[in-house]
Amino acid sequence: MARFRYRAYQADGRVVSDFVVAGSEADAVRDLMTLGLTPFEVTEAGSASAGKSVSGGGKQPPRVLAGFCRNLASMLEGGLPLDEALKLLADDPEDKRVARLASNLRASVLSGRSLAEAMSELRAPPADYVIGLIRAGEEGGSTVPVLHRLANSIDNELRLAEAVRGALIYPVILLLTALVSIGIILLVVAPALEPVLESAGSNTPAAAAWLMGASHGLRDSWPVLTIGPLAIWLLAMSWSRTPAGRRSLSALVLQLPAVGPLVRDMESARCLSSLSALLENGVSLVPAMEIAGQGARNPLVRRSIDRITGEVRVGVRLSDAMMEDGFLPMAAAQLAAVGERSGDMATQLAQAATILETRSSRRIATLTTLAGPVMTLALGVLIGGIVLTLLSAIMSVNDLAL
CATH class of the missing domain: 1.20.81.30 (Type II secretion system (T2SS), domain F)
Structure with missing residues (x-):
């Protein structure tokens, strides 16, 4: 038995492509015609795989x-x-x-x-959902709208990703600046003032003594403090590439107070937009959900889509399955219910995706607005406290000298 790739016409004139297992090419053609298909291209799957090796990049x-x-x-x-x-x-x-x-x-x-x-x-x-959308567009005679929709969808994802990166640039610069400032204080300023503070003997303020201890600890253990975080980061990156690591990391991200809802909305919007496009191009609900679920980057979102797909496969309405699962945002389930009543599921799911994308953009804007001032205040208090500790120690030494 061999595996053959075929392209054939359905009774309504639409083109389908898939694989069939048969003893020979003639047997494959006969089996396809028995299924009501009219094949116009039947090739052994081995030849397709050979093409796969030369298609590159x-x-x-x-x-x-x-x-x-x-x-x-x-x-x-x-x-x-x-x-x-x-x-x-x-x-x-x-x-x-x-x-x-x-x-x-x-x-x-x-x-x-x-x-x-x-x-x-x-x-x-x-991604599988991209290939599924293009295949649905080709079979439904709407390749151009599908390609335009894919381009717009990818652009929206890029804009959200750039907004997140832009929101992180200023806080990261602040954090690096604070770390450099603290390092200079502990490695340069504190050692220069150590003889002055030692002259106070047992009368050295507790905060100044703690600061000098931190300076000694940093100078004595800087190799460990440099290599240790790097080793931890490499181990964490290796662990995050394992299935268990991805699931745990995804669960942690989704549980974060501000980031979790944002990630859930962005992933849900991507899946709903893909599902809407597939339904609009004539793909039935269950196969469309399977293809759309494969486009989710977060394993927990993909698992939720799979659970909902399983419920729909056995006859549960999409809106009821979404509400029972409880993972996707409520707006998706509500608009899915509207689509079931109106008979226009594709439009309502596209509307749900738009709502979630808009909500994600607003949350990113809010985080961007708050992140800078909050980090500036926190780091200013930290560095200011260290500087005030040194100044108070110097003033106490001068008081003792008088």
């Missing part, structure tokens, strides 16, 4: 994928065939990464594969 950054989808959608919208549009993108000298991606995809498309199949055969393919 490392993992494409989201910005490259967004630019590729937007440019390709514009060319297809202008009436160009897929292979010609990919050729124009491959010949673009200004963006070499998009050109390399288009060139790899064009080689597979010219061999008879669809765009979704060509993407899935890359050495480092995009």
Whole structure:
């Protein structure tokens, strides 16, 4: 028995592609026709895997994928065939990464594969939900809207990620500045004042004595204090790449007071947007949920989507399954209920994704506004307290001399 990849017409004229196991190519064609399909391309899966080894490139950054989808959608919208549009993108000298991606995809498309199949055969393919959306668009005859929607979705994710990075820049600079200032005080200023404080003998203030002890400890154990955090960070990074580490880290992040709701909203918005696009292009609910769940980066969000999918598969309504699970935001379940009543689930889920994205943007703006002043105040109090301790110690020594 061999495994064959096929593309075939359904009774309604739509194109489907999948795999079938049969003894020969003729048996595969006969089995497909028995299922009511009209195959027009049947190839052994081994030949497809061979194409996979030559379709190359490392993992494409989201910005490259967004630019590729937007440019390709514009060319297809202008009436160009897929292979010609990919050729124009491959010949673009200004963006070499998009050109390399288009060139790899064009080689597979010219061999008879669809765009979704060509993407899935890359050495480092995009996320499953991206391939699922493109496959749904090709089968539903709406490739251009799907590509535009993918580009906009990736751009939204990039904007949120850039907002988070921008929110962290100022606090990180403040923290590094504070650490350098404290290091200078403990390693330079405190040792220079140590002879003056020692002259006070037992009358040295307790805070000054503690500060000198901290200075001695830092000078004596700086190798451990330098290598130790680095070793802990490397161990933590290795542990976070394991399945148990990812689950534990995801659970910790979701439990943080301000960050947890933000991450849950962002992940939920991504899944709901993908699910809406798949439903809009004719994919049934359960397969669409399976594809959308694979796009969640957080394992706990993916597990929640899987639980909801299992409930829907046995006949539970989507809104009831969401409310019973309780992990996704309530807005998603409420708008899913509206979609079930109106018969327009795709639009309502897209609205839910928009609401969650807007709420995430507001939370990021709030965190950005508060993070700087709070850290400035905290670090100012810390450094000011150290400086006041040194000054009070010097003043006490001068009082004793009088």
